[in-house]
Amino acid sequence: MSDAAGSETLGNAGSETLSNKAAKKRRRREPPPDPAPLPGLVDAHTHLAACGGRDAESVHAILDRAQAVGVDQVVTVADDMVDARWAVAAAEWDDRVYAAVALHPMHAGDLDDDTAAELERMIRHPRVVAVGETGLDYYWPGKSDDCASPAVQHETFRWHIDLARRVGKPLMIHNREADRDLLDILAAEDAPETVIMHCFSGDRNVARECVDRGYFLSFAGTVSFANAEELRVAAELVPDEQILVETDAPFLTPHPYRGQPNQSYCLPYTARAIAEVRGVSEEQMARLLGANARRAYNIPLP
Ligand SMILES: [Zn+2]
Numbered sequence: 161m162s163d164a165a166g167s168e169t170l171g172n173a174g175s176e177t178l179s180n181k182a183a184k185k186r187r188r189r190e191p192p193p194d195p196a197p198l199p200g201l202v203d204a205h206t207h208l209a210a211c212g213g214r215d216a217e218s219v220h221a222i223l224d225r226a227q228a229v230g231v232d233q234v235v236t237v238a239d240d241m242v243d244a245r246w247a248v249a250a251a252e253w254d255d256r257v258y259a260a261v262a263l264h265p266m267h268a269g270d271l272d273d274d275t276a277a278e279l280e281r282m283i284r285h286p287r288v289v290a291v292g293e294t295g296l297d298y299y300w301p302g303k304s305d306d307c308a309s310p311a312v313q314h315e316t317f318r319w320h321i322d323l324a325r326r327v328g329k330p331l332m333i334h335n336r337e338a339d340r341d342l343l344d345i346l347a348a349e350d351a352p353e354t355v356i357m358h359c360f361s362g363d364r365n366v367a368r369e370c371v372d373r374g375y376f377l378s379f380a381g382t383v384s385f386a387n388a389e390e391l392r393v394a395a396e397l398v399p400d401e402q403i404l405v406e407t408d409a410p411f412l413t414p415h416p417y418r419g420q421p422n423q424s425y426c427l428p429y430t431a432r433a434i435a436e437v438r439g440v441s442e443e444q445m446a447r448l449l450g451a452n453a454r455r456a457y458n459i460p461l462p
């Protein structure tokens with residue numbers, strides 16, 4: 161009897177913990193609520209296929225939800241060849257979508273004659289507005305067997321820089337823990353006129369160096385994270401004409417929804433965080449961020 165009572169108590173305690181865990185898990189899977197609309201925005205970097213946009217209907221649905229809160233256009237970004245084909249298709253399915261194609265530094269080892277020829281073809285598509293994301297990622301080598309080594313990343317990065325310069329389209333940079341090498345390669349390789357530092361993650365010194373070189377700094381939800389003081393310093397010092405905002409969805413959901421699924425409709429949360437850092441009205445900030453994205457990628461008003 162007492163044994164049974166004991167195990168029952170244990171059972172209850174156990175299931176209570178389990179249901180707390182389940183609630184937490186549910187919250188993590190639950191998309192953030194729609195923000196109040198903030199007109200004029202462009203999501204400068206998202207991954208529609210990874211957000212579930214793999215056919216015309218689901219891409220329209222993602223863009224409809226974004227447009228309802230003021231995000232009129234998006235640039236969807238590839239990180240491997242399969243993704244690049246999705247990105248170009250999405251830009252053909254929906255005229256609010258533009259594409260960027262490249263091999264992400266993690267997949268830098270995929271560059272060979274065939275993939276180079278296909279990327280050369282894709283980048284000339286009128287709705288492909290940038291070479292990206294390319295760059296360097298020093299976080300994953302050694303942690304993931306799938307990640308290209310730094311030496312391979314350097315070689316593929318140089319190839320992408322050359323491609324962007326030859327076709328006269330912007331270069332969209334991924335940088336994770338590789339500030340110095342990345343800036344040195346960009347300087348040595350004679351980067352194209354427009355360089356976009358996607359999901360800017362450097363400190364104020366890196367931010368100043370990028371600003372001095374005329375690069376765009378694109379801020380993701382990370383700028384709103386509690387521990388991102390240095391990033392907010394960067395977001396404050398960048399001049400008006402060099403700042404962009406992006407979701408990098410489905411990753412990097414802005415505060416207070418960190419860890420939950422991200423999509424382009426969440427962009428106003430980050431745009432508002434940037435407006436607050438820069439001490440300007442959110443409407444003014446949104447207009448500036450949208451206009452900068454259209455100028456950077458050379459895309460027309462919707
Ligand atoms: Zn990236």
Ligand SMILES: [Zn+2]
Nearest residue numbers: 205237293408
């Ligand atoms: Zn990305």
